[in-house]
Amino acid sequence: MINSKSIALFLFLLGFWLLMSGHYTVLITSLGVISCLLCVYLTIKGNFLDNETIPIYFFPRLIQYTIWLIKEIFISNITTAKVILSKSEEPELFSVKATQKTNEGKVTYANSITLTPGTVTTQIKDNVFEVHALTKEFGDDVRGSEMDRMVTWLEKGK
Amino acid sequence: MFLAVLIALSVSFLLILVRLIIGKTTYDRILAANSIGTIIVLAISVHGFYMGRPEFIDISIVYALINFIGTVAVLKLFDKGTLGDK
Amino acid sequence: MLDLSIQIISIISFVGGVFFILTGSIGLIRLPDVFSRIHAAGMIDTAGASFIILGMILQSGFSLITAKLVFIGIFIFFTSPITGHVTANLARKKGVIPIGKTKGKTL
Missing domain, CATH: 1.20.5 (Single alpha-helices involved in coiled-coils or other helix-helix interfaces)
Known part of the structure; x- marks a missing residue:
């Protein structure tokens, strides 16, 4: 208890x-x-207290992940502002595979994709995410799956 | 300085209001309403600093909570047709 | 001297926040369909809100107000992707066709 x-x-x-x-x-x-x-x-x-309420095994690596995520968000904000002001958008829709095991890891990955301006997760089915990207470069960033590796690393804990 | 920020926030409020009126789809309007909510949250805090009474922050916390709940509730209403579990 | 530099950093951060918010509003009007507009709204929620809150934190000194401002920032940071994803998901489910290329198999 x-x-x-x-x-x-x-x-x-x-x-x-x-x-x-x-x-x-x-x-x-x-x-x-x-x-x-x-x-x-x-x-x-009420049996609400499980890994989804308090994902405590995220905590040891959370600070390093947050700093990395804020850096990524800043960079893609500047790129999105450039795209909006220079009228050079070419939207595209594609699917990527996620390598996380648990539901909390998948939620973290989908929310990180959506939080980065320029990419939005539209639908999720098992471990396939459907992503909408503002330009081809943003799409290449997600397909390169650097964020996927970071979230999998975060999920492992220590 | 705070007055300049308030004027800029009002300008962007009016720009988003244009999107909310011309709309096209319902989802555009919901998105615009959510962005207006975020801007109002910032504007209440900045206005508190401008008047020299930063206690306005409490109101803007409540506005942020209600903005989130309201947007999700309206979207759920469009999806399922009801807010309950029936 | 320290006061002056804090004032200057705070003004720079207000200018950055206002720039991102105005750009996001222009994008919200200019971009072609609802999925692209979510990117502009996300820009208002992340960069615009964070920079303006940072400016206010530097103005307020150190008190309970600072902690409340940080809480508002974290709250907007956590709820912005949820509303974005729910809007996109619902528009996709109700059959809004996205403009642009579709690569490979989609759900």
């Missing part, structure tokens, strides 16, 4: 309470702790 997932969920909820509250007296903070404990208890009772 008390494992690393429930402790991580409790810390997230407590951080959110402290962020929203702004009043740090003993009474109000203790009320916050009690509400967070109640929420964690209800989550455990």
